Amino acid sequence: MLFNVYPLYDIEPVKAQGSYLWDTKGDRYLDLYGGHAVISVGHTHPxxxxxxxxxxxxxxxxxxxxxxxxxxxxxxxxxxxxxxxxxxxxxxxxxxxxxxxxxxxxxxxxxxxxxxxxxxxxxxxxxxxxxxxxxxxxxxxxxxxxxxxxxxxxxxxxxxxxxxxxxxxxxxxxxxxxxxxxxxxxxxxxxxxxxxxxxxxxxxxxxxxxxxxxxxxxxxxxxxxxxxxxxxxxxxxxxxxxxxxxxxxxxxxxxxxxxxxxxxxxxxxxxxxxxxxxxxxxESLIDNAAKVGEHLMKGIEQIGGYKELRGRGLMIGIEYDFPVETLRNSLLFDHHIFTGVAGKHTLRLLPSLALRIEEADVFLEALSKEVKVVS
Structure with missing residues (x-):
């Protein structure tokens, strides 16, 4: 029996590549959390x-x-x-x-x-x-x-x-x-x-x-x-x-x-x-982190609805004036996007430094839809 192991979600990734994870059902998820900022160069890089x-x-x-x-x-x-x-x-x-x-x-x-x-x-x-x-x-x-x-x-x-x-x-x-x-x-x-x-x-x-x-x-x-x-x-x-x-x-x-x-x-x-x-x-991943991070920040600014936007590169926190658990769950279960949190009100993004612009845009489109629902 395991002590003090309480997974937040009944999802078990069993395969990964780049910025994506696949669970036991074969469903694919965009990983914007990288296992607490651990995945730096992408999953299973050759x-x-x-x-x-x-x-x-x-x-x-x-x-x-x-x-x-x-x-x-x-x-x-x-x-x-x-x-x-x-x-x-x-x-x-x-x-x-x-x-x-x-x-x-x-x-x-x-x-x-x-x-x-x-x-x-x-x-x-x-x-x-x-x-x-x-x-x-x-x-x-x-x-x-x-x-x-x-x-x-x-x-x-x-x-x-x-x-x-x-x-x-x-x-x-x-x-x-x-x-x-x-x-x-x-x-x-x-x-x-x-x-x-x-x-x-x-x-x-x-x-x-x-x-x-x-x-x-x-x-x-x-x-x-x-x-x-x-x-x-x-x-x-x-x-x-x-x-x-x-x-x-x-x-x-x-x-x-x-x-x-x-x-x-x-x-x-x-x-x-x-x-x-x-x-x-x-692969110039430090430059990529700066470029894609700036793209994400600008996109989040355009979506709006937040209390404060903080971060640099691909370390981003979006603070809302409401608890973000519902937003995080909607992104995960409805759009298959992993994100993190910092406290009750801040959504935390820590993706691989190899995240591509088009992958960032998938998140921005999903966030735009869900912020309108929960705010």
Missing amino acids: HYVAALTDQLSKISFYSNSVKVSMQEELATKLGALSGYTDYALFLCNSGAEANENALKLASFHNGRTKVVSFKKSFHGRTAGAVAVTDNPAIVAPINYNEHVTFLPYNDVEAAQNGITDETCAVIVEGIQGVGGINVASDEFLQALRRRCDETGAILILDSVQCGYGRSGQFFSHQFSGIDPDLITMAKGMGNGFPIGGVLISPKFKATYGMLGTTFGGNHLACRAAIAVLDIMKE
Whole structure:
């Protein structure tokens, strides 16, 4: 018997290709949610499938006690595509684990314990990650931590006052995903960078959901022109194969045993992540995310009926003044389109970066019909 597994819908995808899923009945669905922003280059991309199949026929796993040359290849390609060529890479298995290790690195570096996070943040479900998450639905009493302060998001004055010489780290999402697709302003991120420099605090950019090209830049904070001390990532990094990582600025010095992982950086995970980067580069998927995202935003604006439209690239939140559950259900069951939500009032779109204009138009036509019904 499974514990705490309650599928929202009695639909089981059994086949997938590109931006589409097929269920057990053979019905096709347009996937605009990508399994929580995980599917970055599209379902079952031929290059991705071939790479993992080939790797499975050779070796799928051995421990980090031996050399895994693909880890170095992955780090080099990630640095080149993201622009962070002088940053080191620590590989792990998930976004929560990446954030845990980033917080640990920060505390190792300056010896401090106090952390600043932000309202409506989501950083994961493990002990340290959930302690810096502002979501009472998942934060158990044991997870509350007197060392963590939550400040208002996008409030420069609050950040100036709340980040002090006692602050170990500031952890922030470039675009809040679960919190409602709230986009950090350039002014806000620049203020965080300045204040961390002034106080010696470590700036951690959680790019687990808003990274890997989704925003139209490799990392969404790159719109602001800042360089964080630590950048965490996962989700789209493996296109469905579990992998996470931390990009680490040169100010950090590694020592043996400081960080560790059993499964992180295994052969299959690295091969998946390398395939993702190769596809992103070859097919210009970051540019495509920007182009198709702009098309979607303009189309949604023309449809209207919303309270607020937020996002960048293919990370879009449409907030309505009514609960969106009915709208989401109508899109799913009447039009066979998967979308997500963020809270009760925001429809959340996180499709593959390979989404095509004509696929976006299928959604826009369906949304136009359904908004008129439910509004």
